Amino acid sequence: MKSYLFILRKPAHSGAFVQEMLDIILTTAAFDQQTSILLLDDAVFQLKKGQQPERFGMKDTASIYPALEIYDVKHIYAEVESLEERGLKPGDLCLPVESVYRKDIPELMRRHDVLFPG
Amino acid sequence: MKTAKIKGYCKGPGGEKKLAQTTRRCNLVLIVESDCVNLAAKKTVKIMKFAIQINAGPYASNAGHTALRFIEAALASGHEVVRVFFYHDGIYHGLKYATPPDDEFNYAEKWSALAERHRLDLVLCISAAQKRGLLCRDEAERQGKRDDDLAAGFRIGGLGQLIEATRHADRFLVFG
Numbered sequence: 618m619k620s621y622l623f624i625l626r627k628p629a630h631s632g633a634f635v636q637e638m639l640d641i642i643l644t645t646a647a648f649d650q651q652t653s654i655l656l657l658d659d660a661v662f663q664l665k666k667g668q669q670p671e672r673f674g675m676k677d678t679a680s681i682y683p684a685l686e687i688y689d690v691k692h693i694y695a696e697v698e699s700l701e702e703r704g705l706k707p708g709d710l711c712l713p714v715e716s717v718y719r720k721d722i723p724e725l726m727r728r729h730d731v732l733f734p735g
Numbered sequence: 736m737k738t739a740k741i742k743g744y745c746k747g748p749g750g751e752k753k754l755a756q757t758t759r760r761c762n763l764v765l766i767v768e769s770d771c772v773n774l775a776a777k778k779t780v781k782i783m784k785f786a787i788q789i790n791a792g793p794y795a796s797n798a799g800h801t802a803l804r805f806i807e808a809a810l811a812s813g814h815e816v817v818r819v820f821f822y823h824d825g826i827y828h829g830l831k832y833a834t835p836p837d838d839e840f841n842y843a844e845k846w847s848a849l850a851e852r853h854r855l856d857l858v859l860c861i862s863a864a865q866k867r868g869l870l871c872r873d874e875a876e877r878q879g880k881r882d883d884d885l886a887a888g889f890r891i892g893g894l895g896q897l898i899e900a901t902r903h904a905d906r907f908l909v910f911g
């Protein structure tokens with residue numbers, strides 16, 4: 618078993634990109650690999666509360682996140698500075714996340730076998 | 736990691752081939768007393784297994800071009816490429832009907848040639864490919880369509896094969 622850290626940087630509705638990344642994350646977890654997610658930059662918007670994408674015929678990718686727990690995705694980290702720079706607080710997100718400061722991200726990355734950019 | 740000490744394999748005719756066969760079985764190969772000119776260094780060579788993912792479409796960025804050059808360089812240095820997995824718009828690298836002008840880069844042709852030369856495993860993600868209208872013959876028949884879009888040397892596979900490749904590789908690189 619390897620540990621995977623998915624480092625997401627794009628907001629929801631970046632074409633099919635987010636949906637396709639979530640497909641990889643779900644597959645990794647389904648293969649019993651230790652799977653964690655780090656939301657960086659605009660990716661913190663992926664979990665913003667109050668999205669109504671279905672009104673525009675788009676897929677609600679935020680609703681996939683709660684299902685990740687069933688697949689044993691243990692950690693969803695969000696970078697504190699990325700949230701602050703966008704005027705967001707952890708309470709603005711639709712799921713509880715673990716806050717990580719920018720200075721601690723290299724150490725977080727070092728703890729994982731595979732860093733998966735997306 | 737396994738280690739293998741190879742002594743004098745490169746000496747004499749066929750030495751290079753014998754060495755290549757041995758390196759395929761091992762992660763780490765120590766080349767001792769090698770006088771093979773193609774091996775630039777008479778010293779310890781660490782053989783890496785690479786898993787590669789390509790996300791960008793062929794003409795959308797340089798990612799595919801860089802990946803091709805990286806893979807050629809890695810193979811030339813004796814490293815192993817476990818699998819090349821095409822995802823997102825990267826699946827268009829395997830579209831056999833791409834017909835660029837003669838003086839422009841033909842990605843599908845380049846990949847096919849590289850795959851044939853090095854027995855590379857080129858895998859297009861099935862869900863990403865189908866979504867974008869790229870179907871292999873079998874899948875097209877299943878969908879009641881007449882299609883056969885895959886360039887030579889490519890095959891269709893699932894995300895499981897990406898995860899499997901990353902599990903077995905020493906290094907995983909994403910282009911695009």
